[in-house]
Amino acid sequence: xxxxxxxxxxxxxxxxxxxxxxxxxxxxxxxxxxxxxxxxxxxxxxxxxxxxxxxxxxxxxxxxxxxxxxxxxxxxxxxxxxxxxxxxxxxxxxxxxxxxxxxxxxxxxxxxxxxxxxxxxxxxxxxxxxxxxxxxxxxxxxxxxxxxxxxxxxxxxxxxxxxxxxxxxxxxxxxxxxxxxxxxxxxxxxxxxxxxxxxx
Amino acid sequence: xxxxxxxxxxxxxxxxxxxxxxxxxxxxxxxxxxxxxxxxxxxxxxxxxxxxxxxxxxxxxxxxxxxxxxxxxxxxxxxxxxxxxxxxxxxxxxxxxxxxxxxxxxxxxxxxxxxxxxxxxxxxxxxxxxxxxxxxxxxxxxxxxxxxxxxxxxxxxxxxxxxxxxxxxxxxxxxxxxxxxxxxxxxxxxxxxxxxxxxx
DNA sequence: GCTCTTTAGTTTCGAACCGATACTAATCTG
DNA sequence: CAGATTAGTATCGGTTCGAAACTAAAGAGC
Numbered sequence: 001x002x003x004x005x006x007x008x009x010x011x012x013x014x015x016x017x018x019x020x021x022x023x024x025x026x027x028x029x030x031x032x033x034x035x036x037x038x039x040x041x042x043x044x045x046x047x048x049x050x051x052x053x054x055x056x057x058x059x060x061x062x063x064x065x066x067x068x069x070x071x072x073x074x075x076x077x078x079x080x081x082x083x084x085x086x087x088x089x090x091x092x093x094x095x096x097x098x099x100x101x102x103x104x105x106x107x108x109x110x111x112x113x114x115x116x117x118x119x120x121x122x123x124x125x126x127x128x129x130x131x132x133x134x135x136x137x138x139x140x141x142x143x144x145x146x147x148x149x150x151x152x153x154x155x156x157x158x159x160x161x162x163x164x165x166x167x168x169x170x171x172x173x174x175x176x177x178x179x180x181x182x183x184x185x186x187x188x189x190x191x192x193x194x195x196x197x198x199x200x
Numbered sequence: 201x202x203x204x205x206x207x208x209x210x211x212x213x214x215x216x217x218x219x220x221x222x223x224x225x226x227x228x229x230x231x232x233x234x235x236x237x238x239x240x241x242x243x244x245x246x247x248x249x250x251x252x253x254x255x256x257x258x259x260x261x262x263x264x265x266x267x268x269x270x271x272x273x274x275x276x277x278x279x280x281x282x283x284x285x286x287x288x289x290x291x292x293x294x295x296x297x298x299x300x301x302x303x304x305x306x307x308x309x310x311x312x313x314x315x316x317x318x319x320x321x322x323x324x325x326x327x328x329x330x331x332x333x334x335x336x337x338x339x340x341x342x343x344x345x346x347x348x349x350x351x352x353x354x355x356x357x358x359x360x361x362x363x364x365x366x367x368x369x370x371x372x373x374x375x376x377x378x379x380x381x382x383x384x385x386x387x388x389x390x391x392x393x394x395x396x397x398x399x400x
Numbered sequence: 401g402c403t404c405t406t407t408a409g410t411t412t413c414g415a416a417c418c419g420a421t422a423c424t425a426a427t428c429t430g
Numbered sequence: 431c432a433g434a435t436t437a438g439t440a441t442c443g444g445t446t447c448g449a450a451a452c453t454a455a456a457g458a459g460c
Contacts, residue, residue, distance in 0.1 A: 014330050064440080118329065252410090265446080287407095
């Protein structure tokens with residue numbers, strides 16, 4: 001009971017610790033921590049999100065810093081940028097083949113493997129709690145929440161096609177499980193309840 | 201099901217992301233991220249662990265870097281070091297009163313509050329999974345696991361006094377819930393089973 | 401006793417990371 | 431079409447961090 005009071009502290013610290021330990025091992029590795037983060041981000045974020053600005057807010061850093069990191073990845077031939085047609089200011093980055101090869105050696109793989117060995121139920125529960133922490137924390141800090149489209153309240157599935165109320169457009173199939181900067185947690189996120197198809 | 205394959209990736213990335221977001225906010229804050237980490241560590245680690253080396257492996261950094269961080273904390277009057285009598289090479293650091301005051305404004309408090317708002321069951325489950333990840337990952341990386349003495353297989357309670365098989369000595373009461381670098385997960389860690397007072 | 405090795409801690413140096421600032425260019429507002 | 435806003439880039443300087451070299455204490459082997 002006395003130890004119960006400091007449990008949240010323990011958890012918070014442990015969480016930071018695991019995050020840090022997992023990221024580490026950049027030494028001797030081909031890329032720096034920031035570069036790995038970039039590579040991961042561009043692999044997992046949807047089309048409208050994998051821009052310098054998107055990466056900057058995901059990393060909780062400035063656009064200038066993000067731009068540098070991206071440039072270094074580009075110099076190494078791991079990502080390529082293409083300007084958007086709809087907004088000529090905006091640049092979207094994709095992994096090259098070499099980028100994908102490199103990502104396969106992500107030092108985070110150790111952590112991924114360890115997570116993979118959890119039971120399905122435990123893993124899903126863990127993910128649910130973790131997402132909730134992420135959203136709540138982001139709201140508290142007034143930062144974008146960064147969840148996947150499929151869990152987003154902007155998301156609606158109608159027949160074969162998916163629709164995003166935020167973009168006011170159809171959603172590419174490959175973008176459904178990807179990260180979006182405009183993510184807004186849907187009311188029942190994480191709980192495998194029956195879906196309430198409300199007013200949307 | 202196809203999304204199931206990448207769930208571990210998602211979790212891993214999210215974990216790193218939350219860790220990073222939570223640590224952030226050093227800007228405008230009195231201390232840097234590394235300094236906060238040090239302050240936290242020296243507040244939560246037991247006597248034989250809160251040394252420069254202990255901090256270094258907890259942070260997954262080098263002893264040199266750890267030494268610098270500690271020195272800066274010492275200059276600010278937040279920690280004080282005392283040489284061990286048993287080993288004149290070793291220095292143990294404690295928080296000063298100012299250190300404790302400062303720690304109360306830990307930017308991690310946001311995350312702690314968010315965790316605090318979880319239900320008890322969910323929180324405990326989350327902690328159990330997280331600790332398991334931490335231990336497994338540490339073993340895989342051949343790093344110290346850093347758990348609390350009370351969950352350690354070296355720990356034995358006999359009547360009023362606690363004993364640590366690793367130090368081959370009695371354990372101070374205040375050290376029982378603290379972090380130790382020599383931590384080894386006990387077989388039934390995390391599961392609130394009845395205690396098996398075995399051979400120790 | 402004495403040497404060799406290992407371990408705790410510190411120092412120094414160079415590279416990186418990152419935030420701030422100033423800038424260009426495209427879009428939006430009215 | 432002028433002003434405001436937003437996406438992205440370039441440059442500068444401070445901070446941090448990892449690698450390597452170093453001192454000093456403890457242990458190992460004889």
